[in-house]
Amino acid sequence: MKIAIPLLGFGRAGGQRVLSRLASELSILGHDVYIFVPGDGVEPYYPTSATIINTVKKKSRSKIFNLLHNYFKLWLAIKDKDVDVVIANHHLTAYIVALLPNKVQKYYYVQAYEVVFGYNIISKMLAYFTYLLPLKKIVNSETILPPPINKFIGVVPAGIDMDIFYPRDNVSCDIKTIGLVGRKEPHKGTRDIIQVLCRWGQNKNIIVNIAVYLSNSDKALLDRHGIEYHFYEISNDTQLANFYRLNELVIATGLVEDGAFHYPCAEAMACGCLVISNYAPLTSSSSHYKLATFDPTILEQKLNKYIDATRFDIDAELKDNHKIISNYSWEIVSKKFNSYLHKI
Missing domain, CATH: 3.40.50.2000 (Glycogen Phosphorylase B;)
Structure with missing residues (x-):
């Protein structure tokens, strides 16, 4: 399958860390995985073997215009790629995914209940409405969403690299x-x-x-x-x-x-x-x-x-x-x- 993952940008956030590695693992499983991001060719902080497609990033004095332009370019690039599956992991990218053609399988990997991070009532409502969109939700915890909207097709936590995170020597010490x-x-x-x-x-x-x-x-x-x-x-x-x-x-x-x-x-x-x-x-x-x-x-x-x-x-x-x-x-x-x- 051809899988698209839209991101708003590369950074050090935990959600981006998960998606970078997940994209690599899905590639190993035989999928063609593409990460779409508005940017200038900046390398991701967390390395990934997925193909990175940079869309044109608008830089003007109007933040709202820049935002709408960047979202539209993301949506258009994914639509033109003719992918089979698209995975959102942030409430703003969830809207992009929801607006794609119906032939695309649309998923929402929920790693946080983003309503609690909203700065005001508008941002909280924007986040809340995404959990009502017609997207197949995969959550990282059974209880991450409140009961009225806690409907999902599966629970998948983030993974751990066991080659790096392995047990310490448990030596007893007075300190x-x-x-x-x-x-x-x-x-x-x-x-x-x-x-x-x-x-x-x-x-x-x-x-x-x-x-x-x-x-x-x-x-x-x-x-x-x-x-x-x-x-x-x-x-x-x-x-x-x-x-x-x-x-x-x-x-x-x-x-x-x-x-x-x-x-x-x-x-x-x-x-x-x-x-x-x-x-x-x-x-x-x-x-x-x-x-x-x-x-x-x-x-x-x-x-x-x-x-x-x-x-x-x-x-x-x-x-x-x-x-x-x-x-x-x-x-x-x-x-x-x-x-x-x-x-x-």
């Missing part, structure tokens, strides 16, 4: 190492996690490792409470995997979309870390460390459970995590996604 992937966006909850660690971690023999982002105000907060911490800049997946393996426990919590697939949660599990999270894959397990939603008090309780855990308890948890995460290899995930593309 407890706790990691988190910091993010600038408030809804990611980095500040909330650090506040809990500052309150809970005083006078405890812990080291906090933080990757990607750490604000100056959070640095000051950690310093003020006497928490030993280290910050790690991350440039690629290999560095990220090495970061996870520095830690015995990783906190992968956030303030929105409880139960959705979450890369730090999955990657930390793959790297042999204990994980506290309100996200999948952990929330689909019987883990003692899963959260229904972010709650500072309950997070402290989970941290106490970790501190008090025996080696037997930890090894049992890690064994269960390994069983779960083994089903998240890209080979398995891409074949599952491919199976839904044949459901007409």
Whole structure:
């Protein structure tokens, strides 16, 4: 089959990361995969073996005109390519897909409930209406959409590169190492996690490792409470995997979309870390460390459970995590996604 994937641009967002790899995996399965993007030939941050087709990107003083022009060029390029399948993964590209000819199989790979990220009522409504469009929805979690619109043909989480994200050596140590992937966006909850660690971690023999982002105000907060911490800049997946393996426990919590697939949660599990999270894959397990939603008090309780855990308890948890995460290899995930593309 000829498969088209429209993107608004190449960046470092998790959704683009998933689509770049998924496009490569679908190519391996024998499809001709094309990524359509308005741009100037810029190479994607996440490499892909799919064919990249750059449409003409308008640059004028009018942002609205640029937006409409770029969308139309994307739509026209996909239409002219005469593809069999088109996969949207963002609410704005979902409209492009919906307007294509009916002979095209139209899919919407929902990786986030984008209504919660809207800046105002108009942007929220634009996102919400896409879940009502006549597109076959594939979701990365059974609960990612609210019940009234939670209709889908299949559940396919993102995949993990098991050659990069593999287990750490679980060596017991008196110093407890706790990691988190910091993010600038408030809804990611980095500040909330650090506040809990500052309150809970005083006078405890812990080291906090933080990757990607750490604000100056959070640095000051950690310093003020006497928490030993280290910050790690991350440039690629290999560095990220090495970061996870520095830690015995990783906190992968956030303030929105409880139960959705979450890369730090999955990657930390793959790297042999204990994980506290309100996200999948952990929330689909019987883990003692899963959260229904972010709650500072309950997070402290989970941290106490970790501190008090025996080696037997930890090894049992890690064994269960390994069983779960083994089903998240890209080979398995891409074949599952491919199976839904044949459901007409």
